Amino acid sequence: ESSHLETIWTVHVEVRLSAKSKRRFDTIKSQVKGWLQSLECLSIPSDLHGWEQDPSLASCVERIAVAESPCPSSILPLSQISLNIHTYQPIESDSVDEYTNGNDSGEGEGVLAASVCELPSTSLEGLWDGLIYSDNIKLRLLDYIHATLILSDLNVDSNLVSWNRVVLLHGPPGTGKTSLCRALAQKLSIRMSHRYSQSRLLEINSHSLFSRWFSESGKLVQRLFNNINEMIEDEDCFVVVLIDEVESLTAARAGAMAGTEPSDGLRVVNALLTQLDKLRQKKNVLVMSTSNLAKAIDSAFVDRADIVQYVDLPPREAIYEILRSSICEFVDKKLIQEAVVPPLNEALFYEDTGNYAQQNDGSPVSTAPHTERVKLGRSLLTLSARCRELGLSGRALRRLPVLALARYIGLGVSSRNGILDNDSGNFHTDIYTW
Numbered sequence: 001e002s003s004h005l006e007t008i009w010t011v012h013v014e015v016r017l018s019a020k021s022k023r024r025f026d027t028i029k030s031q032v033k034g035w036l037q038s039l040e041c042l043s044i045p046s047d048l049h050g051w052e053q054d055p056s057l058a059s060c061v062e063r064i065a066v067a068e069s070p071c072p073s074s075i076l077p078l079s080q081i082s083l084n085i086h087t088y089q090p091i092e093s094d095s096v097d098e099y100t101n102g103n104d105s106g107e108g109e110g111v112l113a114a115s116v117c118e119l120p121s122t123s124l125e126g127l128w129d130g131l132i133y134s135d136n137i138k139l140r141l142l143d144y145i146h147a148t149l150i151l152s153d154l155n156v157d158s159n160l161v162s163w164n165r166v167v168l169l170h171g172p173p174g175t176g177k178t179s180l181c182r183a184l185a186q187k188l189s190i191r192m193s194h195r196y197s198q199s200r201l202l203e204i205n206s207h208s209l210f211s212r213w214f215s216e217s218g219k220l221v222q223r224l225f226n227n228i229n230e231m232i233e234d235e236d237c238f239v240v241v242l243i244d245e246v247e248s249l250t251a252a253r254a255g256a257m258a259g260t261e262p263s264d265g266l267r268v269v270n271a272l273l274t275q276l277d278k279l280r281q282k283k284n285v286l287v288m289s290t291s292n293l294a295k296a297i298d299s300a301f302v303d304r305a306d307i308v309q310y311v312d313l314p315p316r317e318a319i320y321e322i323l324r325s326s327i328c329e330f331v332d333k334k335l336i337q338e339a340v341v342p343p344l345n346e347a348l349f350y351e352d353t354g355n356y357a358q359q360n361d362g363s364p365v366s367t368a369p370h371t372e373r374v375k376l377g378r379s380l381l382t383l384s385a386r387c388r389e390l391g392l393s394g395r396a397l398r399r400l401p402v403l404a405l406a407r408y409i410g411l412g413v414s415s416r417n418g419i420l421d422n423d424s425g426n427f428h429t430d431i432y433t434w
């Protein structure tokens with residue numbers, strides 16, 4: 001028992017600064033640390049409040065969030081926590097550069113080969129939290145990548161422990177693979193800001209690379225990697241390279257082998273693999289790739305991936321949380337009446353114990369709002385089970401509330417029953433004409 005009490009858990013706290021803040025990160029960090037130490041315990045994960053009362057913090061901080069952690073309890077006393085505080089100031093999203101790699105004769109001009117985004121970016125804020133999986137996949141990926149970064153920091157001999165810095169996420173479309181790569185890149189940029197003063201996300205557009213100008217693609221790959229190499233020469237800059245739908249690159253090679261594609265395709269894929277191999281030597285780069293068709297990916301590529309993670313369609317529990325977060329957003333934006341949809345654990349409890357939550361003495365809690373809550377939890381669970389049967393992807397689920405709203409409007413339901421029309425009635429017509 002006592003050894004359990006002595007366990008100290010590392011908990012990451014992320015402090016987002018407002019764009020206008022000019023104060024030094026370390027000053028704010030120690031101030032936040034002081035404030036955190038005035039608390040008794042932390043909810044994990046959670047958005048913290050109360051710091052707004054401190055004028056000095058309120059003037060520069062936008063959000064203080066406790067990140068999810070593998071610790072066994074959702075509330076930990078501060079005495080059992082080792083705080084790891086990260087301050088960051090997201091960069092406005094218009095800092096996206098696009099490489100149009102036209103060839104020398106002007107042919108292929110306008111091909112978008114890649115885009116670059118400075119991290120952490122305002123456009124990626126919230127993405128991580130909005131992605132919901134039921135098997136801790138986000139944390140596991142983060143920890144895994146973290147582990148490898150520690151290895152390379154320690155200069156572990158790559159002949160003894162080898163690591164390619166390539167991650168492959170595969171699974172059905174719409175399961176959040178691309179979003180997860182971006183969200184991970186953002187997370188890493190926040191978590192590693194003490195080591196790298198800059199971070200960038202470079203997204204390679206596989207389709208355009210392999211579209212019409214096959215004979216030129218070899219040069220495109222070369223140019224692209226020249227750019228990447230230039231970036232990572234700066235050892236203070238961490239670069240995440242995202243290759244989306246990587247099967248479109250490697251299918252070309254398979255086609256070439258089968259004789260159905262020009263051998264240029266083969267050359268290009270080989271060029272890509274060679275370039276990826278060269279990146280191995282660099283500490284400050286991570287390659288993330290996604291695929292909807294793992295079978296179609298060149299085995300030479302899969303072989304290079306250290307992590308091959310299957311991302312499945314969401315199970316009922318994850319569906320529940322996805323839908324719940326969408327409904328909460330509707331309530332938050334006052335689109336629907338205030339309603340408390342219980343968190344998953346509570347809904348599962350109602351499911352197990354029949355209709356009503358019980359008081360300590362076993363008698364049912366039957367106050368009206370509570371009954372409402374029970375009903376909502378149960379019907380959302382039923383709906384989630386139905387979505388699971390239909391095999392809906394995360395993308396389809398995020399769209400579902402829009403379709404529901406559209407149908408609701410179609411029924412001509414008045415504002416009194418839910419949808420606000422800001423007294424003028426314009427709201428309905430706006431949506432109709434839109």
Ligand code: ADP
Binds near residue numbers: 314393
């Ligand atoms: P993929 O790359 O697997 O096709 P995307 O990353 O393009 O999927 O996902 C599209 C959108 O679908 C995401 O931005 C997100 O809104 C939603 N989505 C997909 N999977 C999930 C999930 N597990 N949790 C929450 N939202 C999801």
